[in-house]
Amino acid sequence: MVWNYPEISKEDFMKLLKGFVDLLILASGFQSSGVPAHWDAENCRKALQWGLFFENVIRSLTGSDTFGESVRELDEAISEMKSNPLFPKGLENLSLNTLSKGREFVLEHLVNNSTLKDKQLQAVLVAAVESGEGVSDIIDWKLCERLSVVSCVSALETGLNILSKNIEPKESLQREDKDTTLLGRRQQPIELRTWNIWQSKGLSYFLSKRTLRLVSGASLIFSAPKAQWTEVLRRLRISTEKGGDIFIEKIELLLLGCVTSRWTHLIEGITSVSYKSITLSEQYEELCKLLLQRSKSLRQNEIAFNTRVEEILEYLTEILEARSHHLWKLPSALTAAAIPSWSPLFGLYIGEIEKRLKVDLSTTRCCSCDKGLNEHKDCELAEKVWCLYVFHIFGR
Incomplete structure (x- = not known):
């Protein structure tokens, strides 16, 4: 197979993709040391720009039969990268398809961040508005999805609290306990x-x-x-x-x-x-x-x-x-x-x-x-x- 896409070499693309993976890990909330990652509007905007870059490259590659060999080479390179045992488990769905929706992929990790605070959410919203058409619809859908999950979790917690207060153990707590051997x-x-x-x-x-x-x-x-x-x-x-x-x-x-x-x-x-x-x-x-x-x-x-x-x-x-x-x-x-x-x-x-x-x-x-x-x-x-x-x- 021969890489024939003129805008960027396969090697350079893969280097940028590895950097993009590191960015997505930070978007999930924590640095590798366990310290919370800092996300402001500027950082969110840059992350979305990276997503847009991969959107444009993948769509350009897949939009023409001329680059069919390059697409196959890139698909194999991504599969090889994911086969590494050290590749982050939360990014197994990384593919040409997800990269073709790069900004949505970034927003998914930013919005699903388990440590998401009000200021961080505001930064995501500001960056989304500044990063082109179509992003507002994506962020709206992602937020509704997160709200649904949070509501389910809250309902489950409430239900479990009610159960834990009212349910009785199957065995009677009033039974005669055997003597302890110690006292x-x-x-x-x-x-x-x-x-x-x-x-x-x-x-x-x-x-x-x-x-x-x-x-x-x-x-x-x-x-x-x-x-x-x-x-x-x-x-x-x-x-x-x-x-x-x-x-x-x-x-x-x-x-x-x-x-x-x-x-x-x-x-x-x-x-x-x-x-x-x-x-x-x-x-x-x-x-x-x-x-x-x-x-x-x-x-x-x-x-x-x-x-x-x-x-x-x-x-x-x-x-x-x-x-x-x-x-x-x-x-x-x-x-x-x-x-x-x-x-x-x-x-x-x-x-x-x-x-x-x-x-x-x-x-x-x-x-x-x-x-x-x-x-x-x-x-x-x-x-x-x-x-x-x-x-x-x-x-x-």
Whole structure:
């Protein structure tokens, strides 16, 4: 095949197209670092001009039989670019057809931006008016489409809130609970409302902008050899303003490094957890059994961890062996998700739980209720036990 389009070479076109892909990623709301992308009227106008450029080139190519070979070459080049594993998943529909409607393609990403604010929407509207005929109709249709989606989501949220307040668990919450092995007292199951709060709290942490930025940083840091990333962490000094917070941030970064490759799996996992009528004691007993069963054979049945994760866990175990109480200052969902049951850290963490379940150890208690195990209902300690149960027992 021979490229015969005189206005631009295939190589130059593909270079511009890769830049256009980067622009569309920013239009979706975030930079690669996780920092929100800034969009004002000028940036929106330039993006629409790029869309118009691709519209004109593709229409010129496809509008004449003379350039039939060039069209086929370009189609193959775009397919090859999309076959790269690093190509953004949200742009799989990039094609000659979508490029022939370049401005509409840009507006789709700008309007569907999950972080769209009033000022950004105003900037999009101003730019659309300034970018030629036909764009106003496109933006009107896109906004109506977004409004419809937002309305559906709002209706679903309202309905779920009503259901969560009124639905009763299938199992009676008034049943006689078996005695706990730890304190020998009866205990009520976790309430549906408390279960939902903990689930939402964990999901909010995983999806927060701060966490996503840390995940991006952790992925970069721990892609280097252990000698390099340990040196990076060592150089992070404790500031006089933050006191010892930098140590906690290091631990959080290390834990995130253990789950970066499983990030989507974790989010899907916690969103799929349905309510189960179970007591805190029952959860704790299951975790203790898991700790006793921990072995090489158990480890092989769990999610496969690569060498990098094992190195991170070894490093964490070394620095936390005498300071495992610092794990209690971190989000419960992260700690539970990042530490596998075969790691020595899991035993340290369960050991800290046992200490805090003892009535006579109120000075080191991690929650404010100052009760025995049978009284823990919706406190911080109960939440940590629940998270461990969800990530290590519930889905097995």
